[in-house]
Amino acid sequence: MTVLQEPVQAAVWQALNHYAYMDAVFLAERLYAEVGSEEALYLLATCYFRSGKAYKAYRLLKTHTCSTPQCRYLLAKCCVDLSKLAEGEQVLTGGVLNKQKSQDDIITEFGDSASFTLSLLGHIYCKTDRVAKGSECFQKSLNLNPFLWSPFQSLCHLGEKLDPDQVFRLSSLHIPVAPPPPISPAQNPSHRLDTALMETPQDTLELNRLNLESSNGKLTSDSTVSYIDSSLISPDPCSLLANTVSMGSTGSLLGKPNKPKSGRSLLGGPAALTLCLQSVSRIGPSKSVFGQSGNGREVLPIPFSQSQGSAPHSSTSPQVLSPTLVAPPNIQPRRSTRLFTSASSTAKENSKKLKMKFPTKIPNRKTKCKAAKTANSNLNESLDILKLDSSMNDSKGLSTPGYQSITLQRAATDMVLYMLRELGRGYQALCCYNCQEAISILSSVPAHHYNTGWVLTHIGRAYFELAEYTQAERVFSEVRRIEAYRVEGMEIYSTTLWHLQKDVALSALSKDLTDMDRLCPQAWCVAGNCFSLQQEHDIAIKFFQRAIQVDPGFAYAYTLLGHEFALTEELDRALACFRNAIRVNNRHYNAWYGLGMIYYKQEKFSLAEIHFKKALSINPQSSVMLCHIGVVQHALKKSDSALETLNRAIGIDPKNPLCKFHRASILFANDKYKAALQELEELKQIVPKESLVYFLIGKVYKKLGQTHLALMNFSWAMDLDPKGANNQIKEAIDKRYLPEDEEPVTEDFLYDSAADVEESSMTDADDSQLHTAESDDVL
Amino acid sequence: MATPSKTPPGADPKQLERTGTVREIGSQAVWSLSSCKPGFGVDQLRDDNLETYWQSDGSQPHLVNIQFRRKTTVKMLCIYADYKSDESYTPSKISVRVGNNFHNLQEVRVRTYTGPTSHIYPPKNSPIRTFMIQVAVLANHQNGRDTHMRQIKIYTPVEESSIGKFPRCTTVDFMMYRTIR
Numbered sequence: 001m002t003v004l005q006e007p008v009q010a011a012v013w014q015a016l017n018h019y020a021y022m023d024a025v026f027l028a029e030r031l032y033a034e035v036g037s038e039e040a041l042y043l044l045a046t047c048y049f050r051s052g053k054a055y056k057a058y059r060l061l062k063t064h065t066c067s068t069p070q071c072r073y074l075l076a077k078c079c080v081d082l083s084k085l086a087e088g089e090q091v092l093t094g095g096v097l098n099k100q101k102s103q104d105d106i107i108t109e110f111g112d113s114a115s116f117t118l119s120l121l122g123h124i125y126c127k128t129d130r131v132a133k134g135s136e137c138f139q140k141s142l143n144l145n146p147f148l149w150s151p152f153q154s155l156c157h158l159g160e161k162l163d164p165d166q167v168f169r170l171s172s173l174h175i176p177v178a179p180p181p182p183i184s185p186a187q188n189p190s191h192r193l194d195t196a197l198m199e200t201p202q203d204t205l206e207l208n209r210l211n212l213e214s215s216n217g218k219l220t221s222d223s224t225v226s227y228i229d230s231s232l233i234s235p236d237p238c239s240l241l242a243n244t245v246s247m248g249s250t251g252s253l254l255g256k257p258n259k260p261k262s263g264r265s266l267l268g269g270p271a272a273l274t275l276c277l278q279s280v281s282r283i284g285p286s287k288s289v290f291g292q293s294g295n296g297r298e299v300l301p302i303p304f305s306q307s308q309g310s311a312p313h314s315s316t317s318p319q320v321l322s323p324t325l326v327a328p329p330n331i332q333p334r335r336s337t338r339l340f341t342s343a344s345s346t347a348k349e350n351s352k353k354l355k356m357k358f359p360t361k362i363p364n365r366k367t368k369c370k371a372a373k374t375a376n377s378n379l380n381e382s383l384d385i386l387k388l389d390s391s392m393n394d395s396k397g398l399s400t401p402g403y404q405s406i407t408l409q410r411a412a413t414d415m416v417l418y419m420l421r422e423l424g425r426g427y428q429a430l431c432c433y434n435c436q437e438a439i440s441i442l443s444s445v446p447a448h449h450y451n452t453g454w455v456l457t458h459i460g461r462a463y464f465e466l467a468e469y470t471q472a473e474r475v476f477s478e479v480r481r482i483e484a485y486r487v488e489g490m491e492i493y494s495t496t497l498w499h500l501q502k503d504v505a506l507s508a509l510s511k512d513l514t515d516m517d518r519l520c521p522q523a524w525c526v527a528g529n530c531f532s533l534q535q536e537h538d539i540a541i542k543f544f545q546r547a548i549q550v551d552p553g554f555a556y557a558y559t560l561l562g563h564e565f566a567l568t569e570e571l572d573r574a575l576a577c578f579r580n581a582i583r584v585n586n587r588h589y590n591a592w593y594g595l596g597m598i599y600y601k602q603e604k605f606s607l608a609e610i611h612f613k614k615a616l617s618i619n620p621q622s623s624v625m626l627c628h629i630g631v632v633q634h635a636l637k638k639s640d641s642a643l644e645t646l647n648r649a650i651g652i653d654p655k656n657p658l659c660k661f662h663r664a665s666i667l668f669a670n671d672k673y674k675a676a677l678q679e680l681e682e683l684k685q686i687v688p689k690e691s692l693v694y695f696l697i698g699k700v701y702k703k704l705g706q707t708h709l710a711l712m713n714f715s716w717a718m719d720l721d722p723k724g725a726n727n728q729i730k731e732a733i734d735k736r737y738l739p740e741d742e743e744p745v746t747e748d749f750l751y752d753s754a755a756d757v758e759e760s761s762m763t764d765a766d767d768s769q770l771h772t773a774e775s776d777d778v779l
Numbered sequence: 780m781a782t783p784s785k786t787p788p789g790a791d792p793k794q795l796e797r798t799g800t801v802r803e804i805g806s807q808a809v810w811s812l813s814s815c816k817p818g819f820g821v822d823q824l825r826d827d828n829l830e831t832y833w834q835s836d837g838s839q840p841h842l843v844n845i846q847f848r849r850k851t852t853v854k855m856l857c858i859y860a861d862y863k864s865d866e867s868y869t870p871s872k873i874s875v876r877v878g879n880n881f882h883n884l885q886e887v888r889v890r891t892y893t894g895p896t897s898h899i900y901p902p903k904n905s906p907i908r909t910f911m912i913q914v915a916v917l918a919n920h921q922n923g924r925d926t927h928m929r930q931i932k933i934y935t936p937v938e939e940s941s942i943g944k945f946p947r948c949t950t951v952d953f954m955m956y957r958t959i960r
Contacts, residue, residue: 469955499955535799538806563960568802593959615959624959658956665945691949721949 005035012043021051042071049074054081069110073117080120089124092117103140115145122151126158135160142167146417152424156431159587159618164424168417419449427458433619435462453483461492467624467653472496480509487513487522491556494526498533506530521551525560532560537568555585562594571598589618593625596632605635623653627662634666642666657687665696673700691720695729702732792857792932800947801854801934805845808933813842816925824931829859832929834868835916841926843914844881845933852935853877854906856914859930860892867923870916877909884913906936 008031015024028044041064048056058078066072072091079088093101106121107114122137135158138151146168155162422445429438439462442455449455456479463472476493479486490513497506510530513523524547532540541564547557562577575598581591596611612629619625626649633642643666649659664679680697687693698713714733721729795801810821814837823831824843835841862869872891878884887907912933916926937947948954 467956495960498960501951501954535797537802560960563958590959597958622959624956627956628959656956657953661953687950687952689950690953692945692953695945721947 005031005037005040009039009043012047016047016050021047025051038066038068038071041066042068042074045071045074045078049078054078058082058084069113069117073110073113073120076117076120080124085124085128089121089128092121092124103137107140107144115141115148117141118144119148119151122154126154131158134158146170147420149420153427156428157585157587159431161432162424162428164421164428168420168424170413170417419445423449423455426455430458430462430465433465433621435466435621438462451482453479453486453489456482457486457489457492460496461489464492464496465619465622467622467656469496469499473500473502477505484512485516487517487520489522491522491525491529491560494529495560498529501533503530503533506533519550521547521554521557523547524550525554525557528560528564532564532567537564540564541568553584555581555588555591558584559588559590559594562591562598566594566598566601571601574598587618589615589622589625592618593628596628600628600632600635605632608632609636621652623649623656623659626652627656627659630659630666631662634662634669639666639670655686657683657690660686661692661696668696668700668703673704676700689720691717691729694720695732699732792934795857795934800937802937803932804847804851804853804935805931805933807847807851809846811844811846813837813840813844824928827930829861829929832865832927834927835925837925839917839924840874841916843928843931845912845914847910850908850910852906852908853912853933854936855934856912857930857932857934858914858928860927861929862920865927865929867919867921868925868927869920869923870918870926870928871920872916872918874915874917876913876915877907877911878913879910881911881913884911889917 008027012024012027012031015021015027024047025044028040028047032040032044034040041060045057045061048054048060055078057074061071061075061078066075076088076091079085079091092106101109103118103121106117110117118137118141122134122141125131125134125137135155138155141148141151142155152162152164152167422441426438426441426445429435429441439459442459442462443450445455456475460472460475460479463469463475473493473496476489476496479489479493490509494506494509497503497509506526507530510523510527513520513526517523524543528540528543528547530540531537531543541561544557544561544564547554548561551557558577558581562574562581565571565574565577575595578591578594578598581588581594585591592611592615596608596615599605599608599611609629609632612625612632616622616625616629626645630642630645630649633639633645643663646659646663646666649656650663653659660679660683664676664683667673667676667679677697677700680693680700683690683693684697694713694717698710698717701707701710701713711733714729717729718733792803796803805825810825812821812824812833812835814835815821816834816836819832819834821833824833833843856875858870858873860869870892872889874886874890875888876884876886914931916928919926948957
């Protein structure tokens, strides 16, 4: 029956590669009905999952036993997507109640997909409140595969201080064995392997290329050893690579029966391997290795890889140790191809494995290879080696193209890792709220990377955290221009526009995003912000609740909802919302700030101070936060510490006018009138149109007894306040002794006269009353 | 919502809300009426639609009772009456009373209104803190018996800045730094 499988599997994979999910599903279902093997099961589940029906894949895999790592990984992924975290964990580690496997066991078991498995497991642990274990998993995952960004991102979110330089580098684990200079026959197999690997679509090639490059990174003499045991389900990527690498080196591939070997040790093994490369499909040792690692031992693949590994080793072991350019290139193709192709084409490998048994089927792969190869351009030179393999019987010497390709691959890998390091450092700085540093790091990446949505979004966010909203707005509008489809980070943009009170831009953004994607929480957050700016808080609340419905794991939606409830005076619900936000993300300092603000409103000042300090511990550079802490400390009668805090705030951000204002008010409250006046005079220069400043100056003068100056400033304050009805100002004026001996202005006087009443008319009347002595100068 | 023909310019309470100085808090209160015709009750009074109205069905004075869960600061009351469509049903003399419950209401204001369509604002001298407000229609135009009232909105002054006991900021520069969102 295996004869039947191969063409069908090939057809299924081809359909999947062309996103023709209905075809793929149909064929996979027929195949599974026919054969009923676990491979077919995995293939069918993959088809379901890729077509977006995770629940189908989940139920299918649940009802049938799946023992292979791929199946288990896919099942765990479905569980996580369906929010069945406990089940996912059980699938991966054996359950909460049973004895759990350690992470090393997992690494051993899953082989090449260990890095993804560990990343998934880390995600599960973090969501279930076991942060320490989660971060451990993420670390291990990064160790195994430095090209994964999501574990790094998760670790940054948890607040871990990683060193991107250490993370994004090829460790010895990844260094493939340096095979000796390629010998044509030997190379052929290896190339074939690579090509076989290359059969996967372009992205795989990309990966391969990266792999190659990464493998360039670390070739150690060590590498020669151990690749040979393809039969091993070794989780060790190196070993896999070694196998592939070794291919290149020697021509004599000995086919070797399964040779259980662990890790690198193999030197002797290769000899035993018989070379059936030519006959065997090129699936390449890496693939076969994968297959093996995934599915246990396969005889055919093993010999293939092993032979490849062994042959080079045996023949070139002395050479291996010398790190020549040649060696790395050979290794690189393998390694990268292995590393990455395995990731993407494990299933394919499975199928390929089968194919290996039937060399005649190779033409399928060849075509795929060719297609894949032709797709690549540049770095494909390095992959030329692989291309050469396209013809099974092609046994050109690969040394020359090999060198070039390898150098190119190495260069590309280095480039990629360099980019990852730089972006990693910038992201890390941003997560620790070292915003200036983050901006400088991210701005110094090459221009073609700088002008991408991701980089600009994070720079914009850094400006936002620094409260430099105009800069942030500029950067975000650039993002919108470049990548109009980007939704991540748009909620920050909307809040920036909210702060700047740019309602037109905000409503345009809201309309655009909600039209584009109704299922993303960011779009609803933007819509909510838009209505909040229009003071329509009930509608804003509705939209924020919608954002939460769409994605209950989006912390910022809870925070914004909390703010809206606070604005509508529903403080209990606001508290609940902020607490929810903290539940989702402990380091969401906005939510801690929100809690502090609610407690301040309820006049529970010490609680407020505690929460503000917690928020400050997460984001130590926020001048607004320090300003608030200062005010709270003043309310707690700790005026000295309040002043100190405010001084710190002004030191961090001299442009923050509110810090100066509050400092002036504290000085005023402590009867230090001269200092307060001085502060306020400075503030007048910075923000000349702010009525509050004049109001406070007026109060200071009133206390000092200079009534005419006080009146002058009060009237300026009233003038500058267009909405009028500022009761406090009017009260302040009313209490004054007015030289004209007039009655206090009342509203009755105004309203009795007309049926229609305008707010502003009152202000005018007031002004006319006060108008006697003061000048009418308005700034 | 107010249709353009019915709302005189500048008198729209929604505009008032948009200034951010007041907030509509009718949703936090319990509303009751002294009498109403079936289908013309509280819902029609509070549905944001000027086409629907409350029609009373008893003897004068007709009362609208607004009770809050907690003592609330009330700044302004907006009543919409339309002489053109309601004629003799339009209220002409309205008395506003506040207190803790039905038994200790005190009259705060009495107003006589003549004239065309408008929103009527019987504002108070300064915001009043109260548990209950009663709006009484003492007389209608042309001595009509029952009254139509199309909409009532009740406003509270918006709490000033989120921090400090100061009044609102007026410039964007200040407001930007006021809060972390």
